[in-house]
Amino acid sequence: xxxxxxxxxxxxxxxxxxxxxxxxxxxxxxxxxxxxxxxxxxxxxxxxxxxxxxxxxxxxxxxxxxxxxxxxxxxxxxxxxxxxxxxxxxxxxxxxxxxxxxxxxxxxxxxxxxxxxxxxxxxxxxxxxxxxxxxxxxxxxxxxxxxxxxxxxxxxxxxxxxxxxxxxxxxxxxxxxxxxxxxxxxxxxxxxxxxxxxxxxxxxxxxxxxxxxxxxxxxxx
Numbered sequence: 001x002x003x004x005x006x007x008x009x010x011x012x013x014x015x016x017x018x019x020x021x022x023x024x025x026x027x028x029x030x031x032x033x034x035x036x037x038x039x040x041x042x043x044x045x046x047x048x049x050x051x052x053x054x055x056x057x058x059x060x061x062x063x064x065x066x067x068x069x070x071x072x073x074x075x076x077x078x079x080x081x082x083x084x085x086x087x088x089x090x091x092x093x094x095x096x097x098x099x100x101x102x103x104x105x106x107x108x109x110x111x112x113x114x115x116x117x118x119x120x121x122x123x124x125x126x127x128x129x130x131x132x133x134x135x136x137x138x139x140x141x142x143x144x145x146x147x148x149x150x151x152x153x154x155x156x157x158x159x160x161x162x163x164x165x166x167x168x169x170x171x172x173x174x175x176x177x178x179x180x181x182x183x184x185x186x187x188x189x190x191x192x193x194x195x196x197x198x199x200x201x202x203x204x205x206x207x208x209x210x211x212x213x214x215x216x217x218x219x220x221x
Contacts, residue, residue, distance in 0.1 A: 034203060034210060035060045035120060038151045039067050041200060041214060046070035048115040053104045053138065054078075054122030058086025058097070064118065065095045074114075078103045104134035112143045120151045124172055124180045128188075131179060135192035142217045148194065154211025155183030157202050164208040181208075189215045 044050060044064060048071045052061040055075030065073040075097055077083050083099050090097045102108040104122065117138050123131055138148055156162040169177050179185060189197045194215035201212040 030203070030205065031059065034151055034205075035063055037201070038118060038120060038149055038212065039063050041212060042116050042118060042147070042149050044068040044071050044116060048072070049113065050074070050116040050118060051076055051107070051109070051114050051141065053107070053117055053119040053134075054125075055086060055099075056082055056121075058089050058099075060118060060120050061086065061097050062090060062093060062095055065090075065097055072098075074098045074100060074109075076100050076102050076104070076107060105130055105137060106133075107137055107141060109141055111140045114141050115143055115146050117142060117146070117148045118150070119148070122152065123150065123185065124153045124177050127176055128179055131185075131188055132192065135189055135194070139193050139217055144217055144219045146217045148189070148213075148215045150185070150213040150215075151210060152185070152213075153177065153180045153207065154185065154199070154202065154209045155181060157209050158204060161204055161209040164206065167207070180211075185211070185213060186215075189213070193217075 038060065042050065042064070044067060046068065048068070050064055050071055051074045052064065053076050055061045055077045058075055061073050061075040064071070075083070075086055077086070078101065080101055083101055087099050090099075100108060104119070104126070123134070126134060142148065153165075156165045165181050169181060179188060186197045186199060195218045196214070196216040198214050199211055200214055203210040
């Protein structure tokens with residue numbers, strides 16, 4: 001296991017706000033709708049192994065496991081407190097998910113151990129250096145033909161999302177959000193060795209443009 005560490009940002013920037021995460025995201029981001037779309041985009045099939053990176057309170061991981069019960073779902077997050085919330089939700093719903101404490105930058109899994117990786121509203125919390133390390137690590141985790149599916153803030157595409165992005169930049173920090181708001185995530189994915197990188201959709205939200213991305217590991221790696 002790598003000993004590389006980085007400073008993570010709690011789900012709503014402050015630990016004290018963690019219990020409010022589900023409520024705030026559901027209210028402002030059409031959470032169930034955009035995560036349902038991300039689940040559809042993964043094309044999850046029986047027997048596949050998928051890791052939800054920065055799984056937070058576990059909503060997306062639960063949706064993945066429910067959509068394809070014959071897949072193996074793993075939730076990864078560096079925040080032990082929020083993993084506790086996720087674990088409790090899964091136990092209440094009786095959905096078998098493996099919860100692992102760890103970061104996207106140094107995930108504690110062997111290479112080529114997943115068919116799919118997902119992430120929602122995570123990478124805007126990372127600096128450019130951390131994004132580069134995370135994308136390289138995720139590419140290594142995926143088997144040949146594996147795919148990474150992301151929903152995160154992207155380059156504003158309407159007047160409203162341009163205005164909303166200013167507040168978003170202030171809240172999460174210009175150094176962490178610059179790549180997202182500048183539309184540079186696809187380039188960073190390609191630099192990490194992913195192929196067939198594409199932006200599949202854009203949604204308008206209260207905090208700006210939500211961008212859906214798909215990236216693939218070539219069959220020959």
